[in-house]
Amino acid sequence: MKHGLAALLAAGTLVMAGCGSTTEPPAKAAPEASASTAQAQVTPQAQGLPVTVRSSDGTDVEVKDASRIVPMTGDVAEIVFALGLADKVVGVDLSAMGLPEARQKPQIGYQRSLAAEGILSLKPTVLIGTEEAGPPPVIEQLKGAGIPIVTVPSGAGGVDEVPGKIELVGKALGVPEKGAELAARTKAEIDAAKAKVTGTDKAKVAFLYLRGQSKTYQLGGAGTRADAMIAAAGAEDAGTAAGVQGYKPITAEAMVKAAPDQILVMSMGLESVGGVDGLLKLPGVAETPAGKNRRIVSLDDLELIGMGPRTGQALDKLVTAFQSR
Structure with missing residues (x-):
């Protein structure tokens, strides 16, 4: 070349x-409109709740209500929006602000330096993010307030973790079918891209x-x-x-x-x-x-x-x- x-x-x-x-x-x-914008037009009902999921930190978390969701990290916010749950999101962190669906949502600060008071004021029914959300004392304070907190993999271990990450978010928020569908589509796109590598x-x-x-x-x-x-x-x-x-x-x-x-x-x-x-x-x-x-x-x-x-x-x-x- x-x-x-x-x-x-x-x-x-x-x-x-x-x-x-x-x-x-x-x-x-500006993010592409493919996954999040197209899927956000559909608002699936949370028929898969209550559900108990295994967080990536090894704990089992029961989620009974996903009517007020706070994604604590931008990557998870994008997945939540792509699952059609934008109307249930009551707050996002600063790293999500490049997403069109996030721009009118209340901000909870930056994912690594969150404050419990601001998050609690939004009355969330479930918090979800990667292990990068913190600091740890704030996460413990939120857990102490009785709010279910689901941790999902960041994906730093490789792109093959991404479909499972998406599926976990879908399951935790009561839309397992939508999660499986989005995960399968994402996996197909990842596999197709990897297949183009030559030489x-x-x-x-x-x-x-x-x-x-x-x-x-x-x-x-x-x-x-x-x-x-x-x-x-x-x-x-x-x-x-x-x-x-x-x-x-x-x-x-x-x-x-x-x-x-x-x-x-x-x-x-x-x-x-x-x-x-x-x-x-x-x-x-x-x-x-x-x-x-x-x-x-x-x-x-x-x-x-x-x-x-x-x-x-x-x-x-x-x-x-x-x-x-």
Whole structure:
């Protein structure tokens, strides 16, 4: 493939800036309408309650009422909306605000720094999120208030966890059939995307977590959702190959050691640093093969690492991008 190829897919949700390109993501990373918007038009009745489910933390949780749902993490909120339960959601965390269905909902803060008082004021009948919801003392306080809390896998273990994650959400909220249907469709899309991976010459891809407002610039590695997505798309995670576990601050030394062919970022993160030109000003980025050739791949935040209904669609875009070297 031509080395400076520029690709633009999915109406702005994926941007690959080729050599000399100044392409930037849209001002707002709008999620695709496929799963959540289409499914949200249907509001299934919660006929599967009461139900006892096994949370990913190993506890059995009984859910009797899903009339007032609070998804504590954005990825789970997207699944809940895709199951047609938007009208039952009474609050969402900040990481869900890129979803159209979430924008008019009360906010409960950021998923990792929740406050019990605000959540309790919404009178939820069930709380559901990944293990990233916290901090732990707040979760314990909410449990002490007698509210059922269901924990589901984040998906960091790999894309094959996603269908089970979706099914668990559906079962816990009383719509097991809808959950099974959405999980099956998502699995089919994931399998179809993985089947497009060809060749043994893997692209070396570095995922950079960027939040310009807080000056947070990190290189991802093993154990992250981005690592799982990169691997499933048939590429090599440059951070993992360089020995990074989780995330570490971007340094010139770390970027030179990672030496990525391509750089993967979330759209809002790329926007927060001033687009591709701003990204190239971060330590060491311009000195990498990806930086020299402006090989930047950008996807909507939840689409890329939400490990939810759009995972297969995201993988399909990544496979195309990573193989167009």
